[in-house]
Each structure stands twice: as structure tokens, then as C-alpha cells.
Amino acid sequence: MAVSGCSAPGANPTIPNTDFPTQPGDPDRPADLATGEVTWIADGDTIDVDTGVDVIEIRLLGVNANEKNECYGNEALDYLIDVIKGKTVGLQISGEDQFGRILASVWSEDELINLALTREGYAIALTPGDSDPYGPLLLAAEDQAYASGRGLWSDNACGATGALPDLSFDSAASQVDPKGPDDEVLDNEYIVIANNGDNSIDMSGWVLRDESSRNRLVFDGQVTLAGGARLTISSGCSTNPGWCGARSIWNNGGDMALLLDASGRVVARSRY
Numbered sequence: 001m002a003v004s005g006c007s008a009p010g011a012n013p014t015i016p017n018t019d020f021p022t023q024p025g026d027p028d029r030p031a032d033l034a035t036g037e038v039t040w041i042a043d044g045d046t047i048d049v050d051t052g053v054d055v056i057e058i059r060l061l062g063v064n065a066n067e068k069n070e071c072y073g074n075e076a077l078d079y080l081i082d083v084i085k086g087k088t089v090g091l092q093i094s095g096e097d098q099f100g101r102i103l104a105s106v107w108s109e110d111e112l113i114n115l116a117l118t119r120e121g122y123a124i125a126l127t128p129g130d131s132d133p134y135g136p137l138l139l140a141a142e143d144q145a146y147a148s149g150r151g152l153w154s155d156n157a158c159g160a161t162g163a164l165p166d167l168s169f170d171s172a173a174s175q176v177d178p179k180g181p182d183d184e185v186l187d188n189e190y191i192v193i194a195n196n197g198d199n200s201i202d203m204s205g206w207v208l209r210d211e212s213s214r215n216r217l218v219f220d221g222q223v224t225l226a227g228g229a230r231l232t233i234s235s236g237c238s239t240n241p242g243w244c245g246a247r248s249i250w251n252n253g254g255d256m257a258l259l260l261d262a263s264g265r266v267v268a269r270s271r272y
Contacts, residue, residue, distance in 0.1 A: 027134060029110050033090030041085055043068055044076025044122055046101065049089065059101040060114050061094050062132045064213060065123040071158035071264025072151060076122040083116070084108050094131040105134060118142050121151020126211055127254035127271075139271075146269065153266055160265040166197040169257050169270035170230060176255070176272065182248035186236030189248055191257055193268065198227040205262035208233060215249050217241060 039055060040048035044065025047058050065076035090107035097103055106113040115134065117123040119141040128135020146153045155164055170192040178188035191208070195201055203223040209216045217233070219241050225231050237244040250257075259268040 026115070027112060027137065029090065029107050029112075030092055033092055033107060035088055035090050037088050038084045038086060041077060041080045044073060044080060044117065047080065047084070047106070049091065057101045058091065058104050058106065059097050059099075060117070060123075061103045061105050062126050062128060062135055062138045063114050063117050063123040064126055064211060065117065066152065066264075067213060071260070072122065075151070076117065079117070079120070079122050080113070084113060089113070092133070094133070103131070114138060115141055119145055119150075121145040121148075121153050124152075124211060124256065124258075127251065127256070155265070157266070158264045160261065160263040164265075164267055165199075165201050165261075166195070167201065167225070167259060167268050168194050168196060169259070169268055170194045171270055171272065173230070173232075176250035177252045182252070183246070186243070186245070186248060187234050187238040189236075189250060190232050190234040190239065191250070193225070193231045193233070193259060195225045195227055195229050195231075200227055201225045203231075203261075206267075207260040207264075209258050209260065210249055210251070211256040211258075215243075217243055 034051060036049035036051035036056075038047050039050050042048070042057075045060045045063055047060070048055050049058050066073035068074055068077060084106070087108060091102075092105040092107065094103045094105070112134065115138060118125050118138050125135070125138035125142040126132075128139070132138075145151060149155060151157070173192040175188060175190055178185045180188070182189065201224065203219050203225055204221065206219045206223070207216055208219075223231075223241060232239050233241055233243070235243045235245065235249045243249055254272060256269065256271040258266055261267050
């Protein structure tokens, strides 16, 4: 599909210095945390901890690392193995997720691991809820990592080469919270991508995703965005490509849109 004019609605990572200096704004470790030994690292945001009474599955609060089959997922896994596997950590518990995993801020001595993951570009921050004491700090750390091109935000992440194309999300033209029940007006919920350059971009195999781990739209077939053109992608079936699903994609309370090229490299990012 060629789009012109306006549309309608791997390798082992290099582990950075893990003796992070304390930076302005870094939180102090709370007193009287639950503690335990990290016995298993499932992926870049999920670990098992042996408290001496039980082995519990911990989902790190406020962050989302890529899956192991995605760009930078293995690097996030290897990072956690390097810094906390077999070590005693402190757990600042904030409830459970929908899968029954314990949500926690994880401390290794005086280092908040959730923050370290985000600051070094191994994970993205999640839109904070009321139970996340460090949510704004994680968002700021993500901004810092993105601006510095660290980790998954690097121009050459996942073996990608060449300059990034000049694409962006047109937030003013997008509509993430349409009138009416979200799941009943999917065609009215849409994201607009703008090609700000002069050259056409082949977007076949690219991915549009939100900040969660479940919503991924792969651009199958031939999708070409002409120079100066815009591409509208609805949560329904009215656009091509479109999510064409049964539920809304974009959270009304805040979310992030990421556009990935065929290698998994981040081409555009927008948080609202």
C-alpha cells in the first residue's frame, strides 16, 4: 500500500558500570524492607525471590522490558542477571498484578533497580498509578535515556544501521480518547504518523505498539509512506493498516506510542 498526501481516519550487551553514582533526585532506600535472594531471572522485568519462607514471583513495578524475542529483550535479561542474580535484594511491595505476581520496587543495596533499568535504556517506564511511589522519577529517567540514545533508544540498537528516518507522531491530529465507550468507537480512536522528510519510506515489517506488552501491530504487506505524507492507524478496521481488534488500544489515563522499524529500532516515540 502506497500512501501519499493525507490519510483518513542478539548479541550479549556491554554491561555498563553497575556502581551507579548517586544522582540528584535519586531516592533513598526505605527502612525495613522485606528481603530475599534472587534465584531466577525470567526476563528483564520479572524475577523470583526466595524470602526464606517462600519463593515469590516479582514483577518490577513501573517498568516494562521488551520480551526476549524482541529488540533489546535479551540485553535487559542479561543486565538483571549481571546485577542481581544470586544477590540479596530489598522489596518495596505495592500489591499484585492481574497475573498474581507481586509488584515491587527492587533494591540492591542503595540502588533502585527499577530506576537503573530505565535510566540505562533496558526498559521503558509505565504510566504511573497511585501505587507507584517512583513513577515520575521513572518517567524522567526514560526521558534521560531517550535523549542520550542509551540502550533500546540507540540509533544502532538491535544491529540496525543507517540514519533514522524523519518520522514522528502527529499528536495534534491523533485521537486517543474519542467520545463514547472506547470499545464501541474503535474507528474513532487513531494515531497519526507523519513523514517529515522528502523521501518515501518502506514501512513493511514495521511495528506500532503501546507501552504494554500485549499490543503490537505489525505492518504486513507493502506499506510505503511518501515524503510529506501522513498515515492514520485506527484501533478498528477503517484504516489500512489498522488494529481491527475488539478493544481499544490507547489508555485514556496516559500511554506511549512507539514506532519500530523492521529491526526493532525505535523510530518515533510519543507519550501522553
